[in-house]
Amino acid sequence: MSPKSDLCETCKIMKLEIQYATEHEKKLEIIEKYLAHLNRAKQERDYYNSNIKRAVEDGKCNLNTTESQVLYKTFKGSAHIIYD
Numbered sequence: 001m002s003p004k005s006d007l008c009e010t011c012k013i014m015k016l017e018i019q020y021a022t023e024h025e026k027k028l029e030i031i032e033k034y035l036a037h038l039n040r041a042k043q044e045r046d047y048y049n050s051n052i053k054r055a056v057e058d059g060k061c062n063l064n065t066t067e068s069q070v071l072y073k074t075f076k077g078s079a080h081i082i083y084d
């Protein structure tokens, strides 16, 4: 594992727990949890990055009629909003 300074609190605590766990079973258990946590963090980051890319792409073709732009073009369509 390369040293990183952007570890979150959970990472820090888990790393310490792994370091100080005396029972082998316990250590494995924490390592498993730690890996799951890292994986989750990676998924969040990927999701975030892909959303940025998508937003940029959407912005580029905002003036064109593309399928992804349907939501921006609702003014020409009919919208019926009913308030009670």
Ligand SMILES: [Zn+2]
Pocket (backbone or CB within 6 Å): 007, 008, 009, 010, 011, 012, 037, 041
């Ligand atoms: Zn973390």
